[in-house]
Amino acid sequence: MDSYRKPPSGYLEQRTLRRHARILHLWAMGVGAVISGDFFGWNFGLQYGFPAMLGALVIATVLYAGLCFSIAEMAAALPHTGGAYSFARTAMGPWGGFITGLAENMEYVLTPAVIVVGIGGYLGGIFGAPASMAPLWWLLCYAIFVGLNCWGVELSFRFSVVVTVAALVVLAVFYALAFPRLDVARWSVGGSGTPLDALPFAIWFYLAIEQLPLAAEESHDPARTLPRGLLAGFATLVVLAFATLLASVGVAPGAAVIAKSTEPLLDSFQGILGKGLNTRLLGAVACIGLVSSFHTIIFAYGRQIYSLSRAGYLPTSLSLTHPRRRTPVRAMVAGAALGFLAALVVHLSPQDSPVGAVLLNMTVFGAVLAYVLQMGSYLALRWRFPQLERPYKSPLGIAGAVISMVISLVVLAKLVQNGVLGPIIWMGLGIAYFAFYARKRLILAPEEEFARQANQNH
Numbered sequence: 476m477d478s479y480r481k482p483p484s485g486y487l488e489q490r491t492l493r494r495h496a497r498i499l500h501l502w503a504m505g506v507g508a509v510i511s512g513d514f515f516g517w518n519f520g521l522q523y524g525f526p527a528m529l530g531a532l533v534i535a536t537v538l539y540a541g542l543c544f545s546i547a548e549m550a551a552a553l554p555h556t557g558g559a560y561s562f563a564r565t566a567m568g569p570w571g572g573f574i575t576g577l578a579e580n581m582e583y584v585l586t587p588a589v590i591v592v593g594i595g596g597y598l599g600g601i602f603g604a605p606a607s608m609a610p611l612w613w614l615l616c617y618a619i620f621v622g623l624n625c626w627g628v629e630l631s632f633r634f635s636v637v638v639t640v641a642a643l644v645v646l647a648v649f650y651a652l653a654f655p656r657l658d659v660a661r662w663s664v665g666g667s668g669t670p671l672d673a674l675p676f677a678i679w680f681y682l683a684i685e686q687l688p689l690a691a692e693e694s695h696d697p698a699r700t701l702p703r704g705l706l707a708g709f710a711t712l713v714v715l716a717f718a719t720l721l722a723s724v725g726v727a728p729g730a731a732v733i734a735k736s737t738e739p740l741l742d743s744f745q746g747i748l749g750k751g752l753n754t755r756l757l758g759a760v761a762c763i764g765l766v767s768s769f770h771t772i773i774f775a776y777g778r779q780i781y782s783l784s785r786a787g788y789l790p791t792s793l794s795l796t797h798p799r800r801r802t803p804v805r806a807m808v809a810g811a812a813l814g815f816l817a818a819l820v821v822h823l824s825p826q827d828s829p830v831g832a833v834l835l836n837m838t839v840f841g842a843v844l845a846y847v848l849q850m851g852s853y854l855a856l857r858w859r860f861p862q863l864e865r866p867y868k869s870p871l872g873i874a875g876a877v878i879s880m881v882i883s884l885v886v887l888a889k890l891v892q893n894g895v896l897g898p899i900i901w902m903g904l905g906i907a908y909f910a911f912y913a914r915k916r917l918i919l920a921p922e923e924e925f926a927r928q929a930n931q932n933h
Contacts, residue, residue: 481919503636504708519676523667524668525724551702554691556781559852562852664731675836687705728745788913
């Protein structure tokens with residue numbers, strides 16, 4: 476049986492966060508977390524052909540519309556740092572909360588690993604470094620951006636705004652150069668497959684927008700600002716996703732080359748402007764979007780590990796915050812170590828696929844599993860707690876959540892068919908830890924108090 480203990484004296488005081496974020500910051504965090512998907516990762520889906528990728532993007536957009544509206548409603552009603560874990564904890568109990576949090580943990584820890592592989596590819600191209608140096612680039616990036624996030628939430632949010640706007644400017648320049656030259660019929664040849672084949676890669680255009688509720692305890696008036704920031708960010712990403720796909724396959728070097736590229740935006744810039752230009756400068760510019768997402772998702776996994784740790788689902792020492800800066804330093808360092816180790820293991824193992832593509836599939840597995848559970852939480856909350864105060868209600872309602880859940884289940888089945896050894900190991904170890912140890916040592920953190928009270932009242 477799951478058992479609880481009250482926090483000892485000073486426990487929660489040693490684990491406090493600082494409120495700073497407003498709608499602009501949340502919009503920047505949402506867009507910034509995902510914008511790397513326009514710079515790297517999505518392009519592997521072009522191996523199945525442009526029509527398949529376009530169809531997959533339409534399906535992914537429908538998935539995330541239902542997901543974002545549903546999450547906006549839950550985040551306004553349950554504004555806790557736990558995000559998806561806290562939704563599922565209230566709706567489905569400690570086991571549901573933990574499994575949802577564990578799946579989301581896989582997503583947020585591995586997403587920066589995918590992105591840092593992309594950054595390493597760009598930096599290797601800029602400096603002409605051999606592929607064997609890739610892990611050193613990854614380590615350097617983790618050190619810099621974990622340090623930046625540990626410095627303070629104010630700096631984290633300000634940097635997110637600046638680098639997100641910079642990434643948007645880079646994409647705007649790319650679109651301005653590409654659209655007058657579009658010749659989709661000529662450059663989009665190559666590859667054959669179905670939208671289902673390409674769907675895991677189309678998801679990369681949106682993956683991690685759902686992380687915004689993790690900033691709830693660092694936001695002013697989260698019941699109002701979280702839904703607005705989340706939905707404004709999603710609307711921005713929809714425009715970027717379709718523009719990036721069309722621009723990339725409509726100009727040189729074409730879809731067949733972009734499908735295999737580790738720096739697709741750089742290749743597209745060179746295809747438009749010629750390789751005689753300063754490739755180092757172009758590479759640095761093209762790297763901005765990856766930096767934006769890398770920085771932002773370090774923030775996300777730090778808060779996600781922090782919330783699970785504060786409630787005792789993970790070792791409680793990971794939720795200690797810096798006494799002056801109020802940032803979850805230990806959680807961010809632990810997540811960085813896990814992400815770097817995962818990338819290194821894939822890098823050193825014999826396999827035919829690029830490291831980024833392997834990690835991307837693991838990340839998407841964690842994400843869509845979390846989506847299924849979050850939509851299940853949404854439905855359970857609607858049915859079990861109809862009187863729960865909901866400052867924002869999804870216009871898509873139950874239908875939107877069901878459609879999002881069905882699409883997520885289809886993607887999950889596809890990933891299982893392709894082989895999921897890594898995710899099975901991740902989930903298996905986590906479930907064993909909870910079953911034999913953590914569930915008997917849970918702590919009445921804010922999410923747990925709210926969930927228990929809601930269920931007692933129900």
